[in-house]
Amino acid sequence: MEHLRGATALHSRIRVTPKVKTFVLDTNVLIHDPQSIYKFQENNLAIPVEVLEELDSIKTEQSTERGRNARRVHRILQELLPDSRSMHEGVELPNGGTLSVIINPYLAEPNRRSPAMDRLRAILPDLSKKDNRIIASALFVQEQYPPPTILVTKDVNVQLKARAVGLESEDYLNDKVPEDAEEASYRELPLTIYELQRFCSEGEFELDAKSARSLYLNEYVLLRSDEGKTMPARYYGDGIVRRLKIPEYVKAPGGIPIRARNLEQQFLMDALLDDGIHMLTCFGKAGTGKTLLSTACALHQTYDENSRYDGVSISRPVISLGKDIGFLPGTLDEKMKPWLQPYYDALEVLIPSKPPKEPQFLSKKVSKKRHRKREDMMAVMNPPQLNGGYNGHSQAGLVKPYERLLKSGLVEIEALCFIRGRSIARRFFILDEAQQLTPHEVKTVITRISEGSKIILIGDPAQIDNPYVDSRSNGLVYCHNRMKGQAIAAHVKLVKGERSRLAELAADLL
Numbered sequence: 001m002e003h004l005r006g007a008t009a010l011h012s013r014i015r016v017t018p019k020v021k022t023f024v025l026d027t028n029v030l031i032h033d034p035q036s037i038y039k040f041q042e043n044n045l046a047i048p049v050e051v052l053e054e055l056d057s058i059k060t061e062q063s064t065e066r067g068r069n070a071r072r073v074h075r076i077l078q079e080l081l082p083d084s085r086s087m088h089e090g091v092e093l094p095n096g097g098t099l100s101v102i103i104n105p106y107l108a109e110p111n112r113r114s115p116a117m118d119r120l121r122a123i124l125p126d127l128s129k130k131d132n133r134i135i136a137s138a139l140f141v142q143e144q145y146p147p148p149t150i151l152v153t154k155d156v157n158v159q160l161k162a163r164a165v166g167l168e169s170e171d172y173l174n175d176k177v178p179e180d181a182e183e184a185s186y187r188e189l190p191l192t193i194y195e196l197q198r199f200c201s202e203g204e205f206e207l208d209a210k211s212a213r214s215l216y217l218n219e220y221v222l223l224r225s226d227e228g229k230t231m232p233a234r235y236y237g238d239g240i241v242r243r244l245k246i247p248e249y250v251k252a253p254g255g256i257p258i259r260a261r262n263l264e265q266q267f268l269m270d271a272l273l274d275d276g277i278h279m280l281t282c283f284g285k286a287g288t289g290k291t292l293l294s295t296a297c298a299l300h301q302t303y304d305e306n307s308r309y310d311g312v313s314i315s316r317p318v319i320s321l322g323k324d325i326g327f328l329p330g331t332l333d334e335k336m337k338p339w340l341q342p343y344y345d346a347l348e349v350l351i352p353s354k355p356p357k358e359p360q361f362l363s364k365k366v367s368k369k370r371h372r373k374r375e376d377m378m379a380v381m382n383p384p385q386l387n388g389g390y391n392g393h394s395q396a397g398l399v400k401p402y403e404r405l406l407k408s409g410l411v412e413i414e415a416l417c418f419i420r421g422r423s424i425a426r427r428f429f430i431l432d433e434a435q436q437l438t439p440h441e442v443k444t445v446i447t448r449i450s451e452g453s454k455i456i457l458i459g460d461p462a463q464i465d466n467p468y469v470d471s472r473s474n475g476l477v478y479c480h481n482r483m484k485g486q487a488i489a490a491h492v493k494l495v496k497g498e499r500s501r502l503a504e505l506a507a508d509l510l
Contacts, residue, residue: 013089013090013091013092013098013100014044014046014090014098014100014145015042015044015098016145016146016147017147020042020043020044020147021043021044021147021148021149021150022043022044022045022046022141022142022145022147022148022149022150023040023043023044023045023046023149023150023151023152024046024047024048024102024134024137024138024141024149024150024151024152025037025045025046025047025051025152026051026134026151026152026153026154026155026158027051027054027055027058027130027134028153028154028155028468029152029153029154029172030047030051030055030069030070030073031055031058031066031069031070031073032069032154032172032175032438032440032468033172033174033175033438033439033440034069034072034073034076034440035076036172036174037073037076037080037093037099038093038094038095039095039174040095040097041095041096041097042095042096042097043097044097044098044100044145044147045093045097045098045099045100046099046100046101046102046137046138046141047077047099047100047101047102048101048102048103048104048133048134048137048138049101049102049103049137050130050133050134050137051134052077052101053130054130055070055073055074056070058070059071059074064417065417065438065440065441065444068420069440080093080099081099081101087101102137102140102141103137104133104136104137104140105140106136106140107127107133107136107137114143116139116140116142116143116165116166117136117139117140119165119166120132120135120136120139120165123161123164123165124161124164124165131155131157131158131161132161134151134153134158135151135158135161135162135165135167138151138162138167139165139166139167142167148168149167149168150168150169150170151167151168151169151170152169152170152171152172153169153171153172154171154172154468155467159171171473172473175439175473175478176472176473176478177472177473177477177478177481178481179472183493184493185264185492185493185494185495186220186221186222186263186264186267186493187214187215187219187221187222188221188222188223188224189207189211189221189222189223189224189241190224190225190226191205191223191224191225192225192226193225193226193227193229195225196223196224196225196229196231199223199231199233199241199243200231200243203242203243204236204240204241204242204243205223205233205240205241206239206240207239207240207241208239209239212235212238212239215235216235216484216485217235217236217237217485217486217487218234218235218236218271218277218485218486218487218489218490218491219234219235219491220232220233220234220235220267220270220271220490220492221233221234221235221241222263223241231243232244232263232266232267234267234270237487244266244267244270245270245273245274246260246266246269246270246273247273250269250273250296250297250300251296251300251303252295252296252299252300252303252347252350252351253299253303253351254351255296255299255350255351255352256349256350256351256352258292258293258296258350260293261289261498262496262498264284264288264492264493264494264495264496265289265293265494265498267492268282268289268290268293268294268492268494269293269297271490271492272293272294272297272298272301272456273297273300273301274490275308275454276487276488277454277488277489277490278449278453278454278455278488278489279446279449279454279455279456279457279483279486279488279489279490280454280455280456280457280489280490280491280492281434281456281457281458281476281479281480281483281489281490281491281492282294282456282457282458282459282491282492282493282494283459283460283461283476283477283480283491283492283493283494284458284460284493284494284495285460285462285463285494285495285497285507286460286463286497286499286503286506286507287497287498287499287500287503287504287507288494288495288496288497288498288499289494289498289499290432290458290459290494291342291343291346291432291458292346292349292350294430294456294458295312295314295343295346295347295350295430296346296350298312298428298430299312299350299405299410299411301428302410302428308426308452309426309427309428309452309453309454310426310427311409311410311411311412311426311427311428312410312411312412312427312428312429312430313411313412313413313414313424313427313428313429313430314340314343314411314412314413314414314429314430314432315413315414315416315419315429315430315431315432315445316339316340316416316431316432316433317416317433317434317436317437317441317466318339318416318417340413342432343402343430343432344402347402347405347411348400348402351402351405353400412427414429416431416445419444419445419448420444420448422448423448423450424448424449424450424453425450425451425452425453426450426452426453427453427454428453428454428456429449429453429454429455429456430455430456430458431445431455431456431457431458432458432459433458433459434457434458434459434474434475434476434479435459435460435461435463435464435469435474435475435476435477436459436464436465436466436469436474437466437469437474437475437476438466438468438469438473438474438475439473439474439475439478439479440475441475442457442475442476442478442479443475446479457475457476457479458476459474459476461474461476461477
């Protein structure tokens with residue numbers, strides 16, 4: 001083979017065997033997962049030099065995950081390719097594969113011709129576009145080496161253009177969950193009526209080995225007898241299922257009681273109120289109560305005198321639906337308010353804008369410690385300097401309940417882009433719309449959670465606006481798949497809409 005530029009040198013380390021493939025990586029794959037270089041087993045990896053140019057333009061994004069990932073890729077490549085020779089000849093990777101940087105001589109020397117490049121110029125004539133140049137480099141690799149050459153990209157349009165010119169192309173599959181049938185919200189386990197009665201009286205039951213083998217730790221199930229009697233339960237391991245531990249209702253300070261309205265919401269409430277579960281993932285379509293119930297349970301526990309949480313932190317990714325309206329003015333809280341409006345709505349429902357009961361009308365069976373805590377909370381919820389009092393006085397300048405919670409620090413609005421480097425201790429952290437995040441971004445958030453804190457990731461995998469993740473590769477689904485069966489993790493899927501009959505019909509039919 002004649003000497004060619006880039007990783008096409010005579011002594012190239014690219015291995016040619018029938019079992020080895022050559023993968024050409026697009027920029028978005030490296031940005032999505034900087035460690036993807038090490039995840040192609042014993043195959044060859046080729047990075048077009050145009051990818052390095054795109055990474056260079058992205059690395060200056062100081063406050064974004066894209067910019068940080070671009071800089072991480074640069075550091076990895078600098079370590080793997082320390083000099084010009086390794087850049088030209090390629091290097092062997094720890095997993096047994098090879099890595100090369102490709103410079104396409106057909107682009108560097110326009111007079112040079114080949115059937116593949118002629119076909120490319122006829123179909124995609126504008127070679128000033130980076131995407132077309134990356135496809136051209138992949139075609140060059142395909143011409144030079146016998147093993148199958150595959151362009152790996154998360155851009156669907158690039159995949160289609162590559163196939164149009166005769167090049168095999170696919171998505172980055174390493175962080176996609178298995179393509180199984182849709183997971184049910186819960187499983188049913190058959191028991192006899194006597195076994196179910198024993199479960200109800202004792203609070204737990206030992207399953208047979210076959211039934212227990214199919215369950216994972218902290219999985220929620222429904223026990224059903226032949227007579228149609230049912231009882232919800234949770235699997236605790238070692239063949240034992242136990243009854244759910246949920247109160248009749250949960251209540252925010254000064255708010256209204258909130259009850260679980262269906263079976264799946266009972267599962268969710270049990271997981272939210274269990275201090276032994278430190279991480280919870282929840283799938284659910286619009287209107288199933290994800291936001292309202294998680295906020296209610298978080299505030300209920302924060303208000304409890306025995307709670308380990310000092311407050312509630314709420315965040316969500318800033319990804320808009322439809323056309324963007326541009327930059328928002330104001331402080332961080334003012335900028336985040338449109339994105340966090342669902343939680344303001346939930347707090348409005350949980351804590352109506354009306355005077356709370358006076359302390360003398362509260363239950364007499366309250367400990368002195370809890371009575372003092374309740375009075376302190378009332379002072380936060382109903383400060384005289386803010387509303388002028390409720391006892392017949394003017395209510396001019398009335399502040400909404402959730403605004404008082406924010407001012408007191410009980411509820412914290414967290415901008416997700418600034419979470420790196422934080423250590424979140426003794427907080428109940430709610431991450432909404434987690435299906436919009438990549439697996440790496442979800443990992444970044446979860447690794448911020450300190451001892452004594454709890455995180456719940458909620459979202460709908462069917463509603464994704466991020467162009468670089470899908471229903472199988474988003475951070476919410478990936479996190480559930482990898483953490484399933486861990487002793488401190490649980491998962492709940494909500495199915496039934498409770499917002500309104502109209503919302504339920506719209507979610508199912510439109």
